[in-house]
Amino acid sequence: xxxxxxxxxxxxxxxxxxxxxxxxxxxxxxxxxxxxxxxxxxxxxxxxxxxxxxxxxxxxxxxxxxxxxxxxxxxxxxxxxxxxxxxxxxxxxxxxxxxxxxxxxxxxxxxxxxxxxxxxxxxxxxxxxxxxxxxxxxxxxxxxxxxxxxxxxxxxxxxxxxxxxxxxxxxxxxxxxxxxxxxxxxxxxxxxxxxxxxxxxxxx
Amino acid sequence: xxxxxxxxxxxxxxxxxxxxxxxxxxxxxxxxxxxxxxxxxxxxxxxxxxxxxxxxxxxxxxxxxxxxxxxxxxxxxxxxxxxxxxxxxxxxxxxxxxxxxxxxxxxxxxxxxxxxxxxxxxxxxxxxxxxxxxxxxxxxxxxxxxxxxxxxxxxxxxxxxxxxxxxxxxxxxxxxxxxxxxxxxxxxxxxxxxxxxxxxxxxxxxxxxxxxxxxxxxxxxxxxxxxxxxxxxxxxxxxxxxxxxxxxxxxxxxxxxxxxxxxxxxxxxxxxxxxxxxxxxxxxxxxxxxxxxxxxxxxxxxxxxxxxxxxxxxxxxxxxxxxxxxxxxxxxxxxxx
Numbered sequence: 001x002x003x004x005x006x007x008x009x010x011x012x013x014x015x016x017x018x019x020x021x022x023x024x025x026x027x028x029x030x031x032x033x034x035x036x037x038x039x040x041x042x043x044x045x046x047x048x049x050x051x052x053x054x055x056x057x058x059x060x061x062x063x064x065x066x067x068x069x070x071x072x073x074x075x076x077x078x079x080x081x082x083x084x085x086x087x088x089x090x091x092x093x094x095x096x097x098x099x100x101x102x103x104x105x106x107x108x109x110x111x112x113x114x115x116x117x118x119x120x121x122x123x124x125x126x127x128x129x130x131x132x133x134x135x136x137x138x139x140x141x142x143x144x145x146x147x148x149x150x151x152x153x154x155x156x157x158x159x160x161x162x163x164x165x166x167x168x169x170x171x172x173x174x175x176x177x178x179x180x181x182x183x184x185x186x187x188x189x190x191x192x193x194x195x196x197x198x199x200x201x202x203x204x
Numbered sequence: 205x206x207x208x209x210x211x212x213x214x215x216x217x218x219x220x221x222x223x224x225x226x227x228x229x230x231x232x233x234x235x236x237x238x239x240x241x242x243x244x245x246x247x248x249x250x251x252x253x254x255x256x257x258x259x260x261x262x263x264x265x266x267x268x269x270x271x272x273x274x275x276x277x278x279x280x281x282x283x284x285x286x287x288x289x290x291x292x293x294x295x296x297x298x299x300x301x302x303x304x305x306x307x308x309x310x311x312x313x314x315x316x317x318x319x320x321x322x323x324x325x326x327x328x329x330x331x332x333x334x335x336x337x338x339x340x341x342x343x344x345x346x347x348x349x350x351x352x353x354x355x356x357x358x359x360x361x362x363x364x365x366x367x368x369x370x371x372x373x374x375x376x377x378x379x380x381x382x383x384x385x386x387x388x389x390x391x392x393x394x395x396x397x398x399x400x401x402x403x404x405x406x407x408x409x410x411x412x413x414x415x416x417x418x419x420x421x422x423x424x425x426x427x428x429x430x431x432x433x434x435x436x437x438x439x440x441x442x443x444x445x446x447x448x449x450x451x452x453x454x455x456x457x458x459x460x461x462x463x464x465x466x467x468x469x470x471x472x473x474x475x476x477x478x479x480x481x482x483x484x485x486x487x488x489x490x491x492x493x494x495x496x497x498x499x500x501x502x503x504x505x506x507x508x509x510x511x512x513x514x515x516x517x518x519x520x521x522x523x524x525x526x527x528x529x530x531x532x533x534x535x536x537x538x539x540x541x
Contacts, residue, residue, distance in 0.1 A: 053422075094314055097358045104354035112348030119344070 036181035045187040049172035053179040109135070164198030222391030225384075225464065226398030232459035237405040237452045241413060244447040245421050248429050249519075251451060253511045255458035256522055257504035260529050262461045264500055266469055267536050268493060273481035278539075281333050285535035288326040293528045295319055300524075317361035324353050327534055334538045366434035370450065372530050373457035375537065377402070380460050382540035383469045402456065406449060413445035425516045432523065 109131070116127035167190055186194070239247045275282045299315050310318075328350035335343025357364045377399060384392050419430060433450040435443035466474060477483040483493040510518040 094311065097313070097317065097361075100317070101355045101358035104351045104358060108348045108351035108355060111351060112345075115344035115348060119342070 037184070038181055039184045039186060041188075041191050042185045043188050045185060047172055048169070048187050048190045049174050049185050051174050051176055051183040051185065053176060053181070164200060166198045167194050168199075169193070221468075222388065222394035225391055225468065226394045228464060229395070229398045229456075229460075230401045232463070233401045233405055233452075233456050236455035236459070237409060237448075240448040240451040240455065241409050244444060244451050245419060245426050245429055248447060248451040248454070249425070249515065251455045251458060252519060252522070253508070253515070255455075255462055256511075256526070257507040259458045259461040260526070261497075261500045261504050262466055262474075263529055263533070265474055265497060266461075266465055267532065268480045268482065268496075269469070270536070270540070271481065273485050273489075278337065281330065281337070281535065281539075284326075284330060284333065285532075288330075289528060289531040289535075292319070292323055292326065292531055293525070295322070296527050297524045313361045316365055317358055320357045320361055320364045321354055324350050324357065330535055330538055334541070362437055366437050368530070369432065369434060370453060373453035374402075375530075375533050376457040376460040376465075379533065379537055379540065380465055380469075382537065383465065386540075387468060402453075405452065409448050409452065410441075410445055413448055414441045416442040416444040418442060419444050419447060425519070428516065428520065 113128070113131055116124050116131060118124075119127065169190060171184075171190075236251075272278070296319060299312075299319065302310075302315065303312055328346045331346045332343045335341050335346070353364075381392065381395065384395055419426065421427070421430075430443045430447055433443065433446040435446050438446055472479040477490060477493060480493055483490045507518065507522065
């Protein structure tokens with residue numbers, strides 16, 4: 001009885017932190033923050049690129065096998081060596097896994113039922129009722145959308161401000177280890193375009 | 205006749221010692237949480253360097269003191285335990301090298317799914333065997349629960365692996381409880397009250413760090429520590445919290461093995477062999493136990509030397525091999541129930 005009370009109390013405590021427990025909803029985007037920023041000109045570059053230190057965005061990947069990058073790949077950016085090693089690339093989900101999970105789940109329910117019935121007595125009836133209730137909840141959970149997002153706050157209407165465009169084109173996004181500064185490396189074409197000055201914004 | 209090490213070092217053998225034990229646990233936990241939250245990577249490096257080897261030795265010494273001198277009717281249980289401990293550790297150590305082989309057939313999640321399934325079936329079999337020996341209990345629930353876990357494993361094999369990383373440190377607290385149940389049952393209520401500090405400190409760490417900026421280190425060692433804490437899987441919380449929580453739990457479990465269990469569970473000084481049942485058989489057995497403990501001390505020294513030479517590689521190898529002691533705790537705990 002005391003343990004049941006403590007368990008209920010603990011559940012209530014957890015329910016007080018709903019902002020932190022988001023179930024399987026996607027986490028909100030991180031808030032904006034100030035970072036160091038430089039623009040460099042590389043006359044020999046074949047294209048512009050934006051270099052972002054990994055720690056500023058911290059992409060997280062499943063670690064590859066082994067302790068460290070393979071020989072010869074130590075100097076590569078984390079994204080490069082992970083992709084080359086084929087370790088960070090999430091493989092297509094193996095459908096057999098779902099099959100295995102289904103079989104295991106069926107066996108769990110079946111063996112659980114047998115165990116409860118074989119125990120006999122009042123506890124067996126109570127256990128069977130619990131099992132049926134759990135089955136009912138599981139069946140119902142297939143039709144309810146438990147992970148629907150929370151209601152959205154009405155967005156404030158903001159007037160779109162059209163700024164002059166200094167450069168409009170493509171660049172390469174590269175993430176690297178080390179450093180605390182975002183670098184924008186311009187090729188000659190982009191640099192020349194920027195030198196010409198901003199274009200007036202086109203009204204929509 | 206045999207006084208505990210706690211008494212030998214001057215701990216009072218009365219009920220007050222229960223409060224002393226709980227206070228010690230709280231002090232260890234609070235200090236660990238403060239350091240782990242403040243500088244998680246540095247503290248993780250330091251705590252593994254200092255305690256990884258010694259806590260394994262203390263654990264081996266404690267287990268030797270509790271194992272029976274002869275297996276007797278428990279021969280089957282001990283054989284399955286040994287086969288599982290060695291086999292699962294070897295398989296776990298082999299998986300990374302298999303995955304590095306370009307001709308691999310099975311993908312990582314299938315391999316870890318198979319390993320996790322074997323692990324769960326091994327534990328379920330041991331619990332079932334344990335339920336059929338004295339003191340007996342109804343073990344019929346084992347298989348439904350095992351298959352429920354297997355379903356979870358195959359839905360997300362890596363989640364189970366990360367769960368083991370976080371749950372393993374808690375086993376030391378459970379084993380300490382079982383030890384108290386045997387040797388100082390009147391200390392347990394106070395100990396249980398002291399245990400509440402662990403979830404409370406975890407909540408405090410979560411409250412302070414769940415949205416903290418990502419940890420700054422991007423060297424291979426820092427990345428390995430972050431990945432060990434599962435930051436690649438648990439992406440909705442800051443990896444600062446994950447590393448801090450993992451380091452906190454690890455340090456508490458080191459504290460239990462290196463300080464608390466030796467003080468109350470050895471029933472003698474660590475170097476006295478008279479409380480080790482197999483050593484009491486005399487002759488070659490006594491020499492064997494002595495050599496085993498001395499070899500353990502040598503391994504601790506070698507581990508420290510290797511940490512000083514190449515911390516990153518040693519840490520990686522240690523955490524693969526250390527699975528051996530994680531697995532060894534399971535049958536041992538089952539015998540304590």
